[in-house]
Amino acid sequence: MSRRLPESLKKIPHTYCPGCGHGIIHRLVAESLDELELREKTVAIAPVGCAVFGYHYWNFDTAEAAHGRPPAAATGIKRVLPDRIVITYQGDGDLAAIGGNEIIHAANRGENISVFFVNNACYGMTGGQMAPTTMFDQVTTTTPLGRTLEDGYPVKVCELLSVLEGVSYIERVAVNSPANIMKAKKAVKKALGYQARNRGFTLVEFLSMCPTGWKVSPEKSLEWIDERMLRIFPLGVYKDKG
């Protein structure tokens, strides 16, 4: 089978670190939009964080929102242009920390948007500080002895949002092996398909590698997800209203 890069990606190299999961997730979103023939009516909201440059790499309409506010910006765009596919692409610092309020209320209102949430358990862009999703004993630049109970528990976004009535589909996937990447793509297509059929709020959480923030090699970062993240953040479908 031929494997060509999707039209929804621009033919330019990106500036993410070696082994970063953003490149894979960008491609999955782009491939899914191409295959569902939604590229020309898609508006994506880029976050603040490493993926802020999403608008350089995607070949469809994008907007930029203040830190944590893509769900609010997406709400506005979707309500004004209800025939568009509106997606937000957010990291864990953006969505779970400063944007915790926006995501909970957008989900609770059942806004018909798709949220792609990239969880790398730290603030990657600013050098690997503790994020709400950082796990116990994880060493970051702001928890040099490892996260303790004093810093709170890791926030589990899928579990948290799945109890809200407005949510139609939530799944947690990983991008650390070919099998997991293929499952992740199915989840992305499902979320976009639900939005196209006006099913309400959809969210896909990706457990993504951050070799630079975790201070490990790209190859070790794949094992790091299996060994450490999956125990705290189990994969699976958390809600599916169909």
Added chain:
Amino acid sequence: MKAGKKKILLINEEYCKECGFCIKFCPNNTLAKKNTINSRGFHPAELKGECSFCGICYTVCPDFAIEIVDEEQISR
């Protein structure tokens, strides 16, 4: 694999950042790091042997560096 159409594995050496994912997951162990470096100082992946064009390297490549194309699609 259908006979007839010849495939080519294209590796964009300038995009490659030497993460090694394609080398780790290649089921035929036909990919390896090149001895030379690209303009950004990384050793790009290169094809060493017979490729079965399964597409796993394309799936795992985070840097948009690998594509599999039909030979006839390439303009010469």
